[in-house]
Amino acid sequence: MATRTIDPITTEIVRSAFTAAADEMNATLIRSAYTPIIYEMKDCSVALLSADHRVLGQSAGLPIFLGNLEVCTQLTEERFGRDAWQPGDVWLMNDSYLTGTHLNDMTVFGPIFHAGELAGFAACRAHWLDVGAKDPGGAMDSTDIWQDGIRIAPIKVAEGGVQRDDVTQLLGLNSRFSYPAMGDLGAQIACVRTGQSRLEAIIGRFGTETLELAREEIFAQTERFERAAIAAIPDGTYQAEGCIDGDGVGSGPCWVRVRVVVDGERMTIDLTDSDDMQRGPVNCGEAQAISACRVAYKLLVNPDNPPDGGAFRALDVDVRPGSLLAAQEPAPCQWYFTPLGLLIDLVVKALAEVMPEQAAGASYGDSMVIALSGMDQRGPAAAPWLLYEPTVGGWGAWDSSDGQDGLINNVNGSLKDMAIEVLETKYPVRLVHYGFRTDSGGPGRYRGGTGVIRRYVVEADSAELSLWFERSVTPAWGLLGGADATPPDVIVNPGGDDERHYLKASRVPLKRGDVVQTMTGGGGGYGDPREREVEAVRLDVLDGYVSEAAAREVYGWDGTT
Numbered sequence: 001m002a003t004r005t006i007d008p009i010t011t012e013i014v015r016s017a018f019t020a021a022a023d024e025m026n027a028t029l030i031r032s033a034y035t036p037i038i039y040e041m042k043d044c045s046v047a048l049l050s051a052d053h054r055v056l057g058q059s060a061g062l063p064i065f066l067g068n069l070e071v072c073t074q075l076t077e078e079r080f081g082r083d084a085w086q087p088g089d090v091w092l093m094n095d096s097y098l099t100g101t102h103l104n105d106m107t108v109f110g111p112i113f114h115a116g117e118l119a120g121f122a123a124c125r126a127h128w129l130d131v132g133a134k135d136p137g138g139a140m141d142s143t144d145i146w147q148d149g150i151r152i153a154p155i156k157v158a159e160g161g162v163q164r165d166d167v168t169q170l171l172g173l174n175s176r177f178s179y180p181a182m183g184d185l186g187a188q189i190a191c192v193r194t195g196q197s198r199l200e201a202i203i204g205r206f207g208t209e210t211l212e213l214a215r216e217e218i219f220a221q222t223e224r225f226e227r228a229a230i231a232a233i234p235d236g237t238y239q240a241e242g243c244i245d246g247d248g249v250g251s252g253p254c255w256v257r258v259r260v261v262v263d264g265e266r267m268t269i270d271l272t273d274s275d276d277m278q279r280g281p282v283n284c285g286e287a288q289a290i291s292a293c294r295v296a297y298k299l300l301v302n303p304d305n306p307p308d309g310g311a312f313r314a315l316d317v318d319v320r321p322g323s324l325l326a327a328q329e330p331a332p333c334q335w336y337f338t339p340l341g342l343l344i345d346l347v348v349k350a351l352a353e354v355m356p357e358q359a360a361g362a363s364y365g366d367s368m369v370i371a372l373s374g375m376d377q378r379g380p381a382a383a384p385w386l387l388y389e390p391t392v393g394g395w396g397a398w399d400s401s402d403g404q405d406g407l408i409n410n411v412n413g414s415l416k417d418m419a420i421e422v423l424e425t426k427y428p429v430r431l432v433h434y435g436f437r438t439d440s441g442g443p444g445r446y447r448g449g450t451g452v453i454r455r456y457v458v459e460a461d462s463a464e465l466s467l468w469f470e471r472s473v474t475p476a477w478g479l480l481g482g483a484d485a486t487p488p489d490v491i492v493n494p495g496g497d498d499e500r501h502y503l504k505a506s507r508v509p510l511k512r513g514d515v516v517q518t519m520t521g522g523g524g525g526y527g528d529p530r531e532r533e534v535e536a537v538r539l540d541v542l543d544g545y546v547s548e549a550a551a552r553e554v555y556g557w558d559g560t561t
Contacts, residue, residue, distance in 0.1 A: 014214035018057030021198035026059035029191035034183025044126035054309025064411035085111035088161030096333035100288025108188035122195025132174040142332040219310030227265040240350035247280025283327035284336035292340035296347035361396025361524025366470035374463035394449030394522030403449030403523035428460040444482030444525020451520035482525030
């Protein structure tokens with residue numbers, strides 16, 4: 001009997017159908033969510049998976065979850081067996097040691113059936129504003145996983161199409177913001193239901209056999225592209241290391257060490273020499289360390305092809321259990337992404353020598369989170385409030401291009417700024433300044449991207465400030481003669497008698513009228529600054545990216561206009 005094949009046109013139509021289904025899932029989640037961190041900032045990610053847990057389609061979202069949502073369905077099946085999947089069921093989990101992420105990231109997923117047979121899974125992950133940690137939103141100084149919040153192994157949140165009241169109440173009672181948390185849960189369940197209906201419709205249109213042929217061809221294409229890209233890299237072992245400032249509770253710096261081995265069509269990223277897991281909350285589960293390596297790999301290897309079940313087959317990742325990149329109980333994991341942003345930059349740095357056209361200087365590196373909280377007295381009754389947002393910064397320059405100015409860090413991808421109008425409406429805070437930070441980008445023939453300055457004014461009688469700003473010990477480095485960027489800083493009441501500087505802080509008391517000024521770092525430069533075009537320097541000065549003094553001293557600009 002002849003082996004059936006599939007034509008390329010049908011294959012591309014199916015590929016687009018999978019992607020469109022994932023995009024629709026993402027839209028459902030964002031439009032249905034109750035908290036701005038999801039519906040405004042889009043701190044979420046979705047995927048449509050095959051019955052054997054391989055990615056069919058993944059929408060734009062947080063890159064740090066790349067190839068990670070399927071871990072949740074795989075682990076659930078390993079724990080409960082294949083027969084655990086039943087029509088209409090929806091599951092939930094957030095255990096840091098299983099998903100790799102922090103407890104705020106709730107993963108909701110469910111099986112998809114067609115004609116009584118398991119056909120795939122729909123999965124989504126979204127950041128919940130509060131999951132009962134010792135401090136609102138999440139602690140900056142936790143020392144065990146229980147201080148991070150409620151920890152949940154895989155559990156059914158809906159059974160036979162009916163949402164479980166007991167599990168829903170359990171989740172609601174363990175959040176300081178119960179009502180919006182339950183709204184976000186409903187949005188995630190709706191997202192899963194959308195994925196279920198979309199995949200069923202695709203199967204109904206094309207048929208199971210055609211879909212299987214298209215899927216395998218899509219996966220095979222991706223694998224071929226990636227193997228060819230790796231084969232073009234000279235064989236060898238490439239290394240880099242760097243450190244984050246500290247673990248948030250007094251220890252540090254904490255080192256991440258990367259060894260990349262290229263052997264023919266295979267790449268191995270070895271993380272085993274990185275530091276042991278820390279007492280403070282900078283640890284992550286192994287699954288997220290693998291995802292971070294996949295992000296770095298994707299930046300360099302076949303970046304134009306969207307990830308699917310054929311991706312990463314040529315990549316191995318070695319992680320040492322008990323290290324800060326493969327944490328075990330009771331290590332806290334609230335700021336799991338801090339070493340991962342550094343890890344991504346280090347993989348690029350390690351390969352920069354042999355991939356100079358693809359490599360870039362380091363980015364500003366971390367999410368640079370500010371959290372303001374308290375009681376809002378503006379309404380008829382006082383209500384608790386929590387403003388929690390990452391801050392953009394500068395990306396590294398690369399061959400033939402300056403770095404991006406004011407862009408979210410590479411672990412967060414499509415995460416957006418919260419609109420100022422939303423921020424000032426929902427919270428007793430006023431944002432009085434938002435602009436680029438002069439001289440923050442690393443000088444070079446191509447300049448590193450600039451960080452930003454944001455200035456908040458408290459409009460409540462009292463509030464508390466928590467901060468997680470990073471990468472001052474290892475600021476964004478330059479490549480091939482490019483200079484390092486300026487590290488971050490946060491100032492409370494700048495210029496006042498009580499001016500204070502912070503990077504990390506937990507529940508600092510503030511009063512009405514206090515000012516918090518956050519300043520993020522820039523990206524590393526690329527190439528000798530003295531080789532930068534004179535016109536580019538002049539425009540940088542006019543735009544405020546570079547001061548006139550720095551232009552003269554660093555770039556050799558003579559002031560001509």
